Amino acid sequence: MVRPDPPTRTGFTRPFHQQQILSWVGYLIQLIVYILLILPCMTRDEKIGISIPYLMIFALYNTCFLLASKESHTSAWISEKQRNKGFNCRWCDKYVKLGAKHCRSCNICRLNFDHHCFFLNNCVTSDNYQLFLSGIILLGISSIFTTFLCIFVIMGNEYDDGALMQRASEFYGGSKVPKALVYVFLCLLMIEMLGIQVFMIYLFALHYLLFDRGITTFELIQYRRQLENEKAANQ
Template identity: 30%
Template sequence: MCFIMVGCKYIADIYPVQFVKTAHPLSVGLVIVGTAFFLSVEMFLIVPMIFDTGGVLYKLAWLVAIFIVYNLLGNMLACYRTDSSVASLPRDRQIPDPEEEHLWHHCDYCQMLVPPRSWHCRLCNCCILRRDHHCIFTATCIGHNNYRYFFWFTVYLTIGTLLALATHALLFIVNEEMRRHYMLYYITHAFILSGPIKFDLMSVWINLILVFNIYAFTFPLVMMAYQIPTLYLNTTFYTPRDFRYNKGLRENFKIFMGSRGIWTFISPTIKSSLIHDGTQWETKQPNVTIC
């Protein structure tokens, strides 16, 4: 994962325009196609072999699957459509007040003063409020205004792939016939079973799907590993050791998610106004405000 991130950053720095034209559609397409693939496989192949298709549990599984896909793709779209650039500020807030001017810094690319924690993105070609990083899977920069959607997008991506793995585990446990199609069965019974391993087409498919599922779960899990400390400590991807803005978990959560806080988990359409516009940041030091 680290090698991929470093490699993408290296290419993006050298060929920003070409990188955006290539990486964005490929990455977004991967998420959409992958979501459709795993939803179809789970709900039409795996889950029917666990639950009765006419029963309550199967219908409940469909409701959970639809809820996860809705929030995954909904937050992904909302993240893309929400502008976190300095230009999204009202005109009067794009220029610092005289008493705040010394707290802002100059962007050599935009040739203008920008608020603290705002940095230029070469791929977006603008400065981003509290810039965290540029995400190719949402085709936009993650900053102050759209961090909420990116975080829940990552959470639902993790939950969805984890539940898909859980269905494989449940199928392995409850369905003795399907259990013999998993390579794991032969590995765990290596010293008991004798004779050659017999694999049919179903065995090939079920094991390939499991391998894809493991890889699909690993990526969002790594993303979550970066984002949880960011949320907990009020830092960014590129400034993980800057703890000046940490105001405690509850206050940090409100800063990122807005006035509705944890309720934003339910749907990307829930209105949750942010407590400030991303130009003023309080630090731990008393009576000091970074503007």
């Protein structure tokens, strides 16, 4: 009997997760606000000098997350002849290598499993961990950069007697740009970026500590569950 190929699943296997779609919307909002509201307020030299590094960082973190999401991961399956080198998973009823962990979200056993990321709609394992971590760092940098640009537009316009809004009006063919509306959108974007910064700092600090201690996110979760069970048993 020919054994079927191990199942594959990536972050783009449907259905998409709500948090994954939310992240796409957030990235799109960041890009739209930059192009429509921030870029028109700059001088020609500022557009060139700022847009190149800004868009490079934006493209890099999206590329990291895209590749991490597309990762199909190394198969954990082994043949029945090699079952002494592994174990039978009670969830998928397949023989898998030692150290494999069944991800209930993907319904597939993974090797070197760290955690399942709903924003990627995919597992994070040793195969895509570096891409995941690089994406976190670059997204954090991008959010700080975006916050700086929002402040630059608001403060620069106030200190320069509306010169930045005048540039924006010229960019749009002389049409008056409503300053209050621009400020509202920039402030909303800064709130989004602040939320991203807090979350990215938390993730980076968490994974730095886990790496320093040589454990995975899943092992940390198991340890916390064990403590909760022991606490409940002693009550």
